[in-house]
Amino acid sequence: MKKTYNLSYSANGTKNLSLLGSVKDKANRYLQQRSIVQHLLRILLYSVLLFMALIYLLPLLVMVMNSLKDVEEIRNGSLLALPKDPSLAAWAKAWGSACTGSTCEGIAPFFINSFKIVLPAVAISTILGALNGYVLSMWRFKGSDLFFGLLLFGCFIPFQVVLIPMAMTLGWLGLASSASGLILVHVIYGMAFTTLFFRNYYVGLPRELISAAKIDGAGFFLIFWRIILPLSPPIIVVTVIWQFTQIWNDFLFGVVFSGADNLPVTVALNNLVNTSFGGKEYNVDMAAALLAALPTIVVYVFAGKYFVRGLSAGAVKGA
Amino acid sequence: MAALSIENVKKSYGSTQVLKGINIDIEKGEFLVLIGPSGCGKSTMMNSIAGLESISEGRILIGGKDVTHANPKDRDIAMVFQSYALYPNMTVRGNISFGLEVRKMPKPEREKQVQKVAQLLQIEHLLDRKPAQLSGGQRQRVAMGRALAREPKIYLFDEPLSNLDAKLRVEMRAEIKKLHQRLGTTIVYVTHDQVEAMTLADRIAVMRDGLLQQLASPQEVYDRPANLFVAGFMGSPPMNFIDVTIQNSDSLIISDTEQHQLPIPEGYDLSSYIGKKVILGIRPEMITEPLQHKADLREVCVLKLKTLLTEAMGADTMVLTQLGEKELNCRINPGHQVQMNQYSDFMFDMSKAVFFDPQTENLI
Numbered sequence A: 001m002k003k004t005y006n007l008s009y010s011a012n013g014t015k016n017l018s019l020l021g022s023v024k025d026k027a028n029r030y031l032q033q034r035s036i037v038q039h040l041l042r043i044l045l046y047s048v049l050l051f052m053a054l055i056y057l058l059p060l061l062v063m064v065m066n067s068l069k070d071v072e073e074i075r076n077g078s079l080l081a082l083p084k085d086p087s088l089a090a091w092a093k094a095w096g097s098a099c100t101g102s103t104c105e106g107i108a109p110f111f112i113n114s115f116k117i118v119l120p121a122v123a124i125s126t127i128l129g130a131l132n133g134y135v136l137s138m139w140r141f142k143g144s145d146l147f148f149g150l151l152l153f154g155c156f157i158p159f160q161v162v163l164i165p166m167a168m169t170l171g172w173l174g175l176a177s178s179a180s181g182l183i184l185v186h187v188i189y190g191m192a193f194t195t196l197f198f199r200n201y202y203v204g205l206p207r208e209l210i211s212a213a214k215i216d217g218a219g220f221f222l223i224f225w226r227i228i229l230p231l232s233p234p235i236i237v238v239t240v241i242w243q244f245t246q247i248w249n250d251f252l253f254g255v256v257f258s259g260a261d262n263l264p265v266t267v268a269l270n271n272l273v274n275t276s277f278g279g280k281e282y283n284v285d286m287a288a289a290l291l292a293a294l295p296t297i298v299v300y301v302f303a304g305k306y307f308v309r310g311l312s313a314g315a316v317k318g319a
Numbered sequence B: 001m002a003a004l005s006i007e008n009v010k011k012s013y014g015s016t017q018v019l020k021g022i023n024i025d026i027e028k029g030e031f032l033v034l035i036g037p038s039g040c041g042k043s044t045m046m047n048s049i050a051g052l053e054s055i056s057e058g059r060i061l062i063g064g065k066d067v068t069h070a071n072p073k074d075r076d077i078a079m080v081f082q083s084y085a086l087y088p089n090m091t092v093r094g095n096i097s098f099g100l101e102v103r104k105m106p107k108p109e110r111e112k113q114v115q116k117v118a119q120l121l122q123i124e125h126l127l128d129r130k131p132a133q134l135s136g137g138q139r140q141r142v143a144m145g146r147a148l149a150r151e152p153k154i155y156l157f158d159e160p161l162s163n164l165d166a167k168l169r170v171e172m173r174a175e176i177k178k179l180h181q182r183l184g185t186t187i188v189y190v191t192h193d194q195v196e197a198m199t200l201a202d203r204i205a206v207m208r209d210g211l212l213q214q215l216a217s218p219q220e221v222y223d224r225p226a227n228l229f230v231a232g233f234m235g236s237p238p239m240n241f242i243d244v245t246i247q248n249s250d251s252l253i254i255s256d257t258e259q260h261q262l263p264i265p266e267g268y269d270l271s272s273y274i275g276k277k278v279i280l281g282i283r284p285e286m287i288t289e290p291l292q293h294k295a296d297l298r299e300v301c302v303l304k305l306k307t308l309l310t311e312a313m314g315a316d317t318m319v320l321t322q323l324g325e326k327e328l329n330c331r332i333n334p335g336h337q338v339q340m341n342q343y344s345d346f347m348f349d350m351s352k353a354v355f356f357d358p359q360t361e362n363l364i
């Protein structure tokens, strides 16, 4: 857009020069044609984008619509039809009274379980990632690059591979089937990612900052606390969102390691969908699924822009 | 007792030796400038003094105390970095007082010290700003303020002015010089700018490839450079080097042309080089237009040189001339006219000429 403006500006500017009128006319016509073509291209672009967005949003839309219907309406009508008489009954049931396996208290209790696991796991893995990244970027030691390289393997190890060793380890530690055990699993599994995030962010900070602080007399933790951490909010946001989403949405570790008393909401959702007395209640299933996904959606809505900003944050200005 | 002693310091990164045995003693209150081309190990030397890098061999003493293995904070030094390295999240006040705070100075004293330093550097109005809100010159001042606040035994400056524009650089140079004269502090100052070195230093240490080439006063380094490298490095445009053959104790002949003779300066003993080739070094300002008042001196001689290029600098005019195959830089009065591509008279004043051994490249 800007370009067009500049071009037409310089075309106007030629008025002052004694250039031939025909040249000017030709130029103007060319510019007009150009801007029409650009206009059309832009409309095309937006149409494509809107279409793609719609495709992505369709499942969500279908879920929301059907969660507002009653079972009869779903069974008799089309999945894509708008609800005739929207009601939140299915949501209420999913939250408070639907059966998930042997209990019928909805998914509410499991929400609490999930938070009990997710909050400490996110906090601990973020703090450890920050410290690891700080060491691997600012306090390098012999072999620290190799160490970092090996740590990165952690990002590519599939969940399934670690299940058995992890179960054995938790057994040895006496943490099998406990919330702490599941937290430990998530911390360990997430640390590769959090370390990667923080390390890559911190290598962009000038190392002379650390030198200056050392000369000023500050030690390892004081430098971290007073100088590095205050520069970290962008990457902390990124890491927290990432970890929150990963751990909240985790099903496999939850189903394997949590034990009956600490089932996270993802496992409860699965149980809810698979438990049926009589007919299948699609509306309740969909409401429950939406409820289970709500926290991550909320996080994205409120912190998404920081996420994008943090990912693209470069070196600190004015250092 | 020296304020800082660097004794046979060596430093290697893996198999590459960066410092190859450096020896320097610095007196209390001395302004030492470390100069050398990029990559010669100046920053490594500074970081070693500061304790940010461990050295592979040798000792470093500050105020007579062996600090070779001491932490940076226990060395009683302050450093100003090329990038300033201000803490971006702290205000100017925070930046200046951080070191004092870490050292547990009580708050009222800290505030007094910040005020004192801010006044000295004229940055009082900036105290509540963040570094990102400062110009380059202001950041530079804050970085100096941070160093000054602690009143350490030794100040280390690593190319502190190289990120400033030319005008500001000259201003800050003068400011640093004034500050040094006023506070009498001991300073080690790294630069690759030879004007900075000449103007600031009590003594200059010229480095090359991790070796000290010369350690002397600026005038001595300029007039009697220890070897060809120093002679070529210090001075702009650089010293002219001419291959000559010594004829007898009084005169030499230029090897290229075999016809131009020049006198040997008073007190220069080249008797052991008679009949041999040496390298004559003569500064551009010693090759001028013929000057009436010098015409009768014994150490002066006029030769005809072809002019290739003239550059008016304002105060003088630099003339690139040709002598045989060799191009020579000359410095003439702007009032004097020379014709391009013509031969004109140039006066060689040999009183400050120096000679180098072509094998060792050292000063004779």
Ligand SMILES: Nc1ncnc2c1ncn2[C@@H]1O[C@H](COP(=O)(O)OP(=O)(O)O)[C@@H](O)[C@H]1O
Binding pocket: B013, B018, B036, B037, B038, B039, B040, B041, B042, B043, B044, B045
């Ligand atoms: N951490 C390091 N690892 C390996 N080589 C280094 C390191 N730091 C500096 N060097 C090398 O040491 C030499 C001297 O560097 P430096 O002291 O920064 O030079 P100067 O400050 O004089 O420009 C350079 O060749 C540089 O490549």
Ligand SMILES: [Mg+2]
Binding pocket: B042, B043, B044, B159
């Ligand atoms: Mg350097």
